[in-house]
Amino acid sequence: MIEIKQLCKSFPMPDGSQLQALDNINLTINDGEIFGIIGLSGAGKSTLVRCINLLERPTSGQVLLDGKDLTAMGPKELRKARQGMSMIFQGFNLLMQRTALENICFPLELNGLRGEAGWRKKRARELLEIVGLPDKADSYPSQLSGGQKQRIAIARALASDPKVLLCDEATSALDPTTTQSILALLKELNRSLGVTVVVITHEMRVVQQICSRVAILDGGVIQEEGAVADIFSNPRTEAGRRLVMPEGKKIHVLPENRLVRLVFNGASAGEPIISGLAAKQGIMLNIISADTRSIGDETFGEMVLGLPQDETEAARALIYLREVPGVTAEEVTDYVQ
Ligand SMILES: Nc1ncnc2c1ncn2[C@@H]1O[C@H](COP(=O)(O)OP(=O)(O)O)[C@@H](O)[C@H]1O
Ligand SMILES: [Mg+2]
Incomplete structure (x- = not known):
């Protein structure tokens, strides 16, 4: 379980002022659920996800993973706790000079997990199987499609057997069909491995497709939170309505049209x-x-x-x-x- 308590994050600006990116965030994400965090660009989503795994240190507040406060941990303890949380990104962040298999082995090398190279490769092949790309072990990222790259990134994220998978706009660079297949994979991993999935997105249909609960983030504040069907059928806040019924382009119509x-x-x-x-x-x-x-x-x-x-x-x-x-x-x- 992830508990976020009274979390605030501000960034110092060049003019000496502070930009408050997150303001008093309180959220509980349960074990085994697929939780959505949705908001427009600039809402603070990436900052929030980076505060959850402490890539970014909150200005104040706490992040508890299974009851343990990450913000109070020393570097060694934190590094260990972080292995329980993996992340995937919009841009995949694969190492271009390494094959798919070597990319998946990379976190295992970094973490010094069960040392030996032979074991790492075996584990990487299992993961390739899990993400549906057993034949791409020796391909380089440049030889893979966007969807395949994201599958490799997911395999790499799973290498350390995380309890939590944080997905920051993981499908935003993909076409609709590929998006569907990646979301289906995340849902399947949630079901088969029991991994908790946190989906950060600006797209309502992503949340609709796989999340059970959702929080709407706007201007660094959680505006509403609840079951996906409730929030989307009856948004109570202005930010909620904006996401459910987005405003877009102006349509020019001939004056004779009513x-x-x-x-x-x-x-x-x-x-x-x-x-x-x-x-x-x-x-x-x-x-x-x-x-x-x-x-x-x-x-x-x-x-x-x-x-x-x-x-x-x-x-x-x-x-x-x-x-x-x-x-x-x-x-x-x-x-x-
Ligand atoms: N390292 C940083 N330094 C200064 N401002 C930042 C930094 N990271 C994010 N911000 C600001 O915080 C706000 C939220 O950004 P972000 O979390 O990236 O939003 P989102 O992911 O929802 O688009 C934005 O106004 C952004 O400019
Ligand atoms: Mg972002």
């Missing part, structure tokens, strides 16, 4: 609503933009539809949409998504 914005709060998906309107009322609507996501059978997010040119049809469509349960429909003019 637009309606639908906000989904657990309704059925958007397409059935639109096809229902076509089938029951004979009214066709265009999807101008859609940013919805499903959690179980429920849909969250928003969609902007173009109303028909015909005034009475537009009015009927609005009435229909306003009566759909779990949907808020409002007409918008200059729509900013």
